[in-house]
């Protein structure tokens with residue numbers, strides 16, 4: 001904050017500081033440079049034209065300054081610049097800009113401040129204004145009788161975008177929330193956002209740690225449900241950036257649950273845990289009642305912690321909460337950090353792929369679950385969620401608390417996954433077989449979905465070969481590759 005004010009007040013004096021300020025604004029509005037053209041055009045309206053700013057204020061060629069035409073004027077200016085009136089003038093301009101900034105911030109955020117965390121602050125300057133409120137209301141308008149009204153966090157993510165589209169298609173009202181972080185290519189998130197916008201779903205750019213933003217949202221809309229899918233996903237990235245897992249999966253979850261508790265009426269919460277909570281469990285297939293106290297990765301530990309927080313909020317505040325343990329979700333619009341996605345990219349480029357093997361060269365296996373099956377499980381969870389029992393901060397009775405596995409019940413080894421991709425891509429992969437490093441990955445996953453079948457009517461129907469065919473088709477359309485290496 002003080003840095004920002006510092007830039008504002010310095011900005012009236014000299015050229016480098018001003019250009020820094022433009023840069024600062026570009027960062028603050030959070031615009032990626034890697035957006036596809038069609039999207040860049042769309043966002044260019046709010047992008048600060050840095051070069052134009054510089055041109056307007058500072059001629060690009062010395063000839064344009066024309067100091068020689070007015071040496072007298074130049075001398076007066078120089079003298080004046082060093083005088084106390086100049087300092088006073090500079091101070092007044094700085095003060096005026098500071099006051100204007102404070103005024104605008106208060107206006108836009110309805111007096112809510114939140115600069116306690118590096119992820120919020122001026123980046124939120126636009127939320128809360130009348131246009132924003134109208135967009136939120138329109139997006140949340142349910143088009144069918146008794147339609148749900150849902151806050152979907154992580155809506156620009158893989159699962160979040162699919163769930164949002166499914167809810168919108170059946171006439172529910174919803175608004176998305178996503179911080180568009182750059183864990184993987186944000187342009188993919190922007191493209192999903194554009195897809196959602198086309199269907200009338202507004203995705204707010206914001207962080208689940210921003211309590212003021214959540215408060216505003218809950219004041220504006222009576223959400224019947226929260227579908228919480230925002231998280232720092234991925235197992236290996238935790239070795240690089242453990243703080244991001246704590247930020248999103250622990251602090252963010254608690255901030256969101258606090259907002260739900262304070263809402264009146266409280267929404268029912270459905271959220272994504274993970275099959276990774278089974279960690280070192282060897283009892284197969286994994287059942288909800290199996291041990292989950294031996295996480296093998298920091299990601300798993302944060303998801304397990306999330307389950308404990310969820311239980312606490314259910315117990316103390318009467319929040320209705322359903323946790324879903326997803327098993328390796330894949331499909332169109334998927335996540336570039338996942339093996340099936342990066343294998344596809346590398347096979348098409350003719351680059352070798354690394355296939356990890358467990359102890360004694362045992363192949364790793366995953367219970368790959370197609371996105372449409374996961375979406376059905378999410379929607380069924382929302383539909384069967386009972387109302388929360390708390391209101392005004394008081395619990396009025398026992399509230400529903402559920403945990404379900406959502407998997408495919410048919411694990412496939414990684415070499416088999418690669419063989420299916422080779423068939424669909426009509427290309428041979430160059431494989432490097434490597435002993436699995438100790439990075440948090442587990443050797444296999446296998447879901448028992450008996451509980452979800454019984455309570456949710458969950459019935460996964462897509463086998464890996466069928467699902468990957470759809471993924472490859474999407475990939476080739478999206479990235480414009482025909483499947484032949486020559487076109488890459």
Ligand SMILES: NC(=O)c1ccc[n+]([C@@H]2O[C@H](COP(=O)([O-])OP(=O)(O)OC[C@H]3O[C@@H](n4cnc5c(N)ncnc54)[C@H](O)[C@@H]3O)[C@@H](O)[C@H]2O)c1
Pocket residue numbers: 153154155156157158159160177178179180181189206207208209228229230231232233234247248252272273274275325326327328329330335
């Ligand atoms: N895809 C899988 O195989 C899988 C498996 C198990 C569990 N899950 C869980 O399912 C959920 C969805 O996963 P996904 O595959 O769609 O991942 P994703 O990364 O594509 O989606 C998560 C989204 O949340 C957003 N986000 C992250 N931190 C945020 C924050 N602090 N505030 C606001 N937005 C934030 C990200 O920008 C991203 O768009 C996650 O909770 C994930 O842990 C996924």
